[in-house]
Amino acid sequence: MESLLSSLADFWGTTAFSNATLPNIIMIVIGLLSIGLAITKNFEPLLLLPIGMGLVVGNIPLGPDTFISVNDEGSFFWYIYQGVGRGIFPPIIFLGIGAMTDFSAMLANPRLILLGAAAQTGIFLTFLGAIALGFSPGEAGAIGIIGGADGPTSIFLASELAEPLIGAIAIAAYSYMALVPIIQPPIMRLLTTKEERLIRMAAPKGSSKRALIVFPVVGIILTAAIVPAALPLLGMLFFGNLLKESLVTNRLAETARTSLVDAVTIFLGFSVGVKTSASDFLTAESLQIFALGALAFAIATAAGVLFAKFMNLFLKEKINPLVGAAGVSAVPNSARVVQKVGQECDPNNFLLMHAIAPNVAGVIGSAIAAGYLLSVLK
Amino acid sequence: MSGVLIAVLLLPVSLFADSLRGMDALLEHDAFLIAATGVIVVFIALLFVSVAIALLPRIIGWWSSIFPEKTVVISSQREGSGTLQSEIAAAVALAHREHRKGNS
Numbered sequence: 001m002e003s004l005l006s007s008l009a010d011f012w013g014t015t016a017f018s019n020a021t022l023p024n025i026i027m028i029v030i031g032l033l034s035i036g037l038a039i040t041k042n043f044e045p046l047l048l049l050p051i052g053m054g055l056v057v058g059n060i061p062l063g064p065d066t067f068i069s070v071n072d073e074g075s076f077f078w079y080i081y082q083g084v085g086r087g088i089f090p091p092i093i094f095l096g097i098g099a100m101t102d103f104s105a106m107l108a109n110p111r112l113i114l115l116g117a118a119a120q121t122g123i124f125l126t127f128l129g130a131i132a133l134g135f136s137p138g139e140a141g142a143i144g145i146i147g148g149a150d151g152p153t154s155i156f157l158a159s160e161l162a163e164p165l166i167g168a169i170a171i172a173a174y175s176y177m178a179l180v181p182i183i184q185p186p187i188m189r190l191l192t193t194k195e196e197r198l199i200r201m202a203a204p205k206g207s208s209k210r211a212l213i214v215f216p217v218v219g220i221i222l223t224a225a226i227v228p229a230a231l232p233l234l235g236m237l238f239f240g241n242l243l244k245e246s247l248v249t250n251r252l253a254e255t256a257r258t259s260l261v262d263a264v265t266i267f268l269g270f271s272v273g274v275k276t277s278a279s280d281f282l283t284a285e286s287l288q289i290f291a292l293g294a295l296a297f298a299i300a301t302a303a304g305v306l307f308a309k310f311m312n313l314f315l316k317e318k319i320n321p322l323v324g325a326a327g328v329s330a331v332p333n334s335a336r337v338v339q340k341v342g343q344e345c346d347p348n349n350f351l352l353m354h355a356i357a358p359n360v361a362g363v364i365g366s367a368i369a370a371g372y373l374l375s376v377l378k
Numbered sequence: 379m380s381g382v383l384i385a386v387l388l389l390p391v392s393l394f395a396d397s398l399r400g401m402d403a404l405l406e407h408d409a410f411l412i413a414a415t416g417v418i419v420v421f422i423a424l425l426f427v428s429v430a431i432a433l434l435p436r437i438i439g440w441w442s443s444i445f446p447e448k449t450v451v452i453s454s455q456r457e458g459s460g461t462l463q464s465e466i467a468a469a470v471a472l473a474h475r476e477h478r479k480g481n482s
Contacts, residue, residue, distance in 0.1 A: 110431040117424040124413035131409045132401075140409070210442075211434045218430050218437075226423045361424060368423045372416050 019061035023278030030281075031055030031273065034171070043178040047151060047269045051171060054273020070274045081271040085163065089268040090156035091232040096261025097152075097363065098216070098240025099253045101331070105356040107211055108204035111311070112323065112354065116361025118307030119327025120369045122147030122300025126292050127373070133288055138162050141373035143289055146173045147296025148366025149180070149328040155272060156233060157370045161377055167276025168286040172293035180333040183294070184301045185341050188325050191305045197345040199320040201354050209245075216242040223368060230371020237367065300328045304358065319354075326355035329362030 012018050034052030038045035058077070062069055070077040083089040106113060123144040130140035138161035145157045146169060154173040158166040176183065189197075216238035224231050243253040308324030322342050326334045335355035342351040404410060 107431050107434070110428040113424050113428040113431070114421070117421045120420045121417055124416045127416075128404060128409050128413050131403050131407055134403065137407045137409070137412070208435070208438070210438045211431075214434060214438060215431065218434070219427055222426045222430055223423050226426065227419065361427075364427065365420050365424055368420050369416060372419045376412055376416075 014063035014066070016061045019063055021061060021278075023282050024059050024061045026282060027059035027276070027278045028056050031059065034273075037178075041178075044151075044174045046265055047170075047174045048178070050266055050269025051167075051174070051273040051276075054270040055167075055276055056273075057270075058274035058276060059278060070271070077271070077274050080267050081275050083264070083267055084155060084159050084166070084271050084275070087156055087159050087232060089264050089271075090152035090159075091236040092264045093152040093261055093268065094233050094367070095236040095240040096257050096264070097331075098237040098242075099244045099257035099261075101237075101241055101244075101360055101363070102356075103215055103241065103360055104207045104212060105204060105353050106360050107207035107215060109354065109357050111315075112319070112357035113361040114311065115304050115308055115319075115324045115327040115358035116329070116363075116365045117327070118324065119300040119304035119329075119358070119362055120148060120365045121303040122296045122298075122328070123366070123369045123373075125299050126296035129295060130288075130292050133292070135285070135288075136162075138377045139165055141377045142169055143292050144296060145169075145366065145370055145373065146176065146289075146293040147300045147328070148362070148369060149173070149177055149297065149300065149330040149334070150363060150366045151177060152268075153233060153366050153370045155268065157373060160374055164280045165285070165289065166272060167281050168289045169293075170272045171276075172290050175290075176293050176297050177330045177333065180297075180328075180330045181337050181340075183297050184325050184328075184334060184337050187298055187301045188305055188322050188338075188341050191302060192309075192321050194345055196309070196321050197342060198349065199318050200346075200349055201320055201323070201351070202317060204353055204357075212245045213242070216245065219364070223364065227368050227371035227375065229375035230367050233367040233370065234364065237363070297328065301325045301334075304328065320349075320351055323351055323355050323358060326357075326359040327362045327365070329359065329366045331359050331363060332356065334362075335359045 031052045031054070034048045034055060036052075037043040038049040038052060058070060066072075068075045068077065070081050072078055125144075126147050127140045127144035130143045131137060135143060142154070142158040142160075142162040142165060145154050148154070151170065151173050155166065155170050158169040162169070220234060220238040223234050227234075240253070240256050243249045243256055304324035304327035305321050306324070307327075308319045308321040312318045312321070320342060322338045325341075326338045328334050335352055338355035339350070339352040342349045
């Protein structure tokens with residue numbers, strides 16, 4: 001009987017109940033909150049739900065000799081995390097994004113691409129803010145990229161420059177992407193007059209099929225020549241787009257934009273959650289990251305709108321400055337926001353197709369910014 | 379208006395004013411230089427893309443004039459023809475035809 005009790009006591013020592021600490025419990029509650037927001041509020045569910053489940057799984061308290069946590073080399077969780085830690089999953093997601101993206105709106109109006117560049121200013125101003133707050137340059141770069149409004153890019157750069165912050169950065173990036181319809185409109189209204197919001201833009205010209213096929217090839221050569229460090233992201237983005245546009249690889253394009261991207265998204269979100277421990281996440285730095293992420297989004301939106309107004313000083317055919325807000329690469333949420341805010345003033349003004357151009361340019365711009373930061377800060 | 383905007387944007391930073399290390403950290407890491415270069419790099423890269431797109435129709439026209447027809451992948455080349463499945467289907471059809479010939 002005594003040995004049975006002793007055996008039960010030993011087993012009790014291995015259970016999560018015995019090893020639970022307050023930080024573990026808080027992290028599990030945060031995980032449940034993420035799952036709740038994904039399910040009930042539809043907040044970026046494809047990522048927040050796997051991240052939330054990962055937070056719960058990764059923060060179940062473990063006994064001393066279990067060797068199954070994400071930090072134990074050779075464990076299941078350690079293996080799947082290598083896709084994030086070694087920067088494999090984000091480029092594969094970019095392959096899928098490339099196979100989903102239609103660049104025809106951008107090709108039809110190339111001047112709007114510059115709005116996608118202007119919005120990336122948010123990344124670099126936030127980088128300055130983060131350094132001023134005491135973060136290291138690498139951490140500041142990884143935090144600044146939240147302003148690019150691109151989840152895979154944020155995770156890619158965080159895994160390279162600031163791995164301990166990856167959970168906070170990923171959660172901040174995806175949370176703010178979900179909050180685009182709340183964050184952007186007040187800034188857009190504040191920076192534009194009603195007359196500017198009423199500007200109608202001529203319907204974009206169509207782009208030829210040949211141009212759509214040639215663009216990914218020209219695009220990768222040009223951008224990678226300038227920022228080779230962005231090659232994993234941009235190479236896969238343009239490769240995916242070529243699969244889509246060439247029309248001779250429909251099966252591959254279909255797989256890239258559906259099964260492949262879905263499978264990788266599951267493991268990306270889940271392993272980011274699993275890796276996010278209380279000691280890394282429950283810190284003052286995480287709060288600062290959330291504040292800086294909001295700042296980055298706000299600056300990116302403002303920079304896009306203000307640059308559109310600046311371009312209007314030189315253009316005969318004026319750009320509706322609201323379109324500049326779509327320069328953040330939250331595709332297609334920010335383009336939809338532009339359409340909605342524009343139609344508040346004029347229900348017959350259709351800005352969506354114009355806003356898509358800086359929107360997809362923003363995807364390329366944020367990958368270029370990530371490549372630049374990687375090459376300078378690593 | 380711009381004053382209000384700046385105040386709104388700086389609000390989150392002001393919440394952490396105590397931990398601000400100010401200009402020293404920025405200067406120590408050449409942060410302004412890195413940020414300014416980054417903005418310029420992104421603009422130049424996307425400007426190149428923008429110019430390349432504007433020139434694409436001319437490049438395609440020039441290319442087509444030198445290498446007419448087959449050199450550019452065209453939309454009529456679709457997956458399906460030349461695949462293993464289509465070869466099998468053709469072989470099956472041929473086999474049926476030969477079988478009918480044999481019976482008659």
